[in-house]
Amino acid sequence: MKSLISALILLCASWYSYAETVYLTSLDWPPYSGKSLSEQGASVAVAQAAFAAEGHTLVVEFYPWSRAVKSASTKDSKYVGYFPEYHYDTSEFVFSDPMGTGPLGLVQNVSAPISYSSVGDLAGKRIGVVQDYVNTKELDEMIASGSIKGEAVPSDVLNIKKVAAKRIDAAVIDSNVLKYLLKSDASLSGVQSKVAMHPTLLQDKQLFVAFRNDAQGQKWQQIYNAGLKKIDIPAIMAKHLN
Missing domain, CATH: 3.40.190.10 (Periplasmic binding protein-like II)
Known part of the structure; x- marks a missing residue:
């Protein structure tokens, strides 16, 4: 019994040491995103669920759109991306899988x-x-x-x-x-x-997270895409859009 408890403690400690906080920017674009919305909007709820499915915590900070994009593109910024965005041709960002x-x-x-x-x-x-x-x-x-x-x-x-x-x-x-x-x-x-x-x-239009096109952005893109596969995107979106 003691060995089982010890194993569980080690597993929990390992999980918490792995868990990270990821920062993204967004804008007030209701009902998809907004500081005052329930769960901060439909798209934010999807993103929160996807990162949580991989054991991570998402913090979204809201700015006017131009600043949201610029803040996420700045090298060494704590923000690794911005959303919700439509797909477009760019070398600055890599896009997630569709999130609604x-x-x-x-x-x-x-x-x-x-x-x-x-x-x-x-x-x-x-x-x-x-x-x-x-x-x-x-x-x-x-x-x-x-x-x-x-x-x-x-x-x-x-x-x-x-x-x-x-x-x-x-x-x-x-x-x-x-x-x-x-x-x-x-x-x-x-x-x-x-x-x-x-x-x-x-x-x-499909919606995406645009991750900064560097090592950190690509790392979180892969984690996020894995999380998207584990959640019910249409159900989360419908809860907020309907």
């Missing part, structure tokens, strides 16, 4: 709806985007070329207000984000009846 999806589309003014079935149909339109957000490759390329008149602002809330005021034709937004903001943001109380998602989505 988000339906990306356009919010439009209900009294001045736009007609489109593909991104090419948006040529010449004034489309709002959030500064430094990745959208879709085709849309971002058309904005960069000037084919679409992209107007960047710091937040989704500002884009919703601009659409409601008909200052732009539409704005890129995740439909879950739009639903959450229209319900919870007091500054949008007068526009709920003026805006709605266009029924045609741009893309059902």
